[in-house]
Amino acid sequence: MPKSQTKRPAPRRSARNASYEIVTDRGRRLHVPHRSRHVPADVWVDFKRAVPEAWRVMARDKGFRIDRRVRDRTHVALECELCGALTAHKIYTLRTAQPRCGGCAEAEHLTQARKAGLTFLHRDRVNRHYALYRAKCGHVVKRQFEFLHRIAAGNTDVRCEICLQQREAEEARRQGWLWIGRDPGGNPNYRLYRHHCGQTQRIARGNMQWGQCDCARCGKSWAAKPSFIYLLGIEFVDRTPRLIKLGYSKHPIKRWRHQLKLPKSAKVDVMRIVAMPTGHDACGTELAAHATLLQQHPELAVPHEVYADVLNVTSEVYWPIAEEVIHTLLDGIEARFPAKIS
Ligand SMILES: [Zn+2]
Ligand SMILES: [Zn+2]
Ligand SMILES: [Zn+2]
Known part of the structure; x- marks a missing residue:
């Protein structure tokens, strides 16, 4: 149905910030909007009533096919014409808005991750705005979806905290210092280091890189x-x-x-x-x-x-x-x- 497809907004925009949980039913994944995440998976079973023709028309116009009714008399499982994924939505949403496809949203996450040089692993279980990714270095990093859009757009880059810390520790080691941690004073340019003499002091990371890190206790x-x-x-x-x-x-x-x-x-x-x-x-x-x-x-x-x-x-x-x-x-x-x- 190419005609109806053209009516859909670009999936990228609608997918942004979209948030879906996934339940499986009859071997197919059903994307469930995040707001319904508290609803147990076994609630998303068939609701055995006929689908009114008017609903089918509405769904078609919005780029979906109604697969079946689910949960109760107010919900349907919509099949996306673009990606074929199933997403549960309220009839009310179908009637009054452009329902979003959970499958397209997920594909969007994967694409954004790939553009940012990351592999999408899974959403964060606690904060729905975050997901876990594998960085090129092999470490797992947690990032906000929004941050990923900025990376993909080239506005920032992924810095793996573990690699960064290892680099900083190595920089310090070359100068005879031990990297201890962040600046207790909270200055983002400073770190806390310990000299081999036992002296612990805060030094700007840039100075450490250049070897400008005179020890206050035994410095040159x-x-x-x-x-x-x-x-x-x-x-x-x-x-x-x-x-x-x-x-x-x-x-x-x-x-x-x-x-x-x-x-x-x-x-x-x-x-x-x-x-x-x-x-x-x-x-x-x-x-x-x-x-x-x-x-x-x-x-x-x-x-x-x-x-x-x-x-x-x-x-x-x-x-x-x-x-x-x-x-x-x-x-x-x-x-x-x-x-x-x-
Ligand atoms: Zn889709
Ligand atoms: Zn790393
Ligand atoms: Zn010293």
């Missing part, structure tokens, strides 16, 4: 300059007990005041400063000292919650009783890095 910009390992005793006026802090810095004084973010009322006594030839030595040696302390005297480390409110660090804080052990460690360090008189 200061690694070759002299540095210090320090041991501080800190007393607070609130109920925080006396604590000792072992650390390193190129400017020990700056470090206490600016980086530890000590309350103004806190009293600091410098118990010891060991000069180190380079920041690199200081960083490595200090890390090794903490590792030794944690391994041999884990009980000396102060739990973070004790000082979370008064110190801007998350570790490297010890109970005063650790003083002697730390001094012994520092003696060893001093012996290995004798201070140069210059």
Whole structure:
């Protein structure tokens, strides 16, 4: 019936956003509009009444053939003249609107997916606006139908999150960093990385790609300059007990005041400063000292919650009783890095 076919709107437009569930009956798939998805499949059985001739004419004019009546007196199964698929619709829809074909909608999804370089797998079970696709890389990606139209139109491309993450992890690895995740600050250009020294920091992904990713703890910009390992005793006026802090810095004084973010009322006594030839030595040696302390005297480390409110660090804080052990460690360090008189 070519005449009636020409009356149908372009399937692409009508298929857009169309949403159908599929039930099978007598070996044929019956597309059921999404709004009826709660209706159990076994409801879509034949409704054994004659099909009025007027309905047949209406259906023909709209590009369908009435296959049979289904479910109740208000529904019919329409067979699409274009693709032959069966779709359940209300007589009311047939009378007042252009019924949409579930088969054409599905074919449209497949075509859009192919144009976007994806293989359509199935609709998302939870959100009807989404479907799952297999990307060229082999990973399964979840995308909105609307997004697929944009891809097919060349306005955007499919980025597989898994591949992207693997690429970013590899970029980071080449620079000596471990990719941890998204920017905790929510900036889409930044990621969170961990350096091999243990330092965790946010770096713009672009900078990581170009190797502009100086570690704030052991980075090249200061690694070759002299540095210090320090041991501080800190007393607070609130109920925080006396604590000792072992650390390193190129400017020990700056470090206490600016980086530890000590309350103004806190009293600091410098118990010891060991000069180190380079920041690199200081960083490595200090890390090794903490590792030794944690391994041999884990009980000396102060739990973070004790000082979370008064110190801007998350570790490297010890109970005063650790003083002697730390001094012994520092003696060893001093012996290995004798201070140069210059
Ligand atoms: Zn169709
Ligand atoms: Zn992938
Ligand atoms: Zn580092």
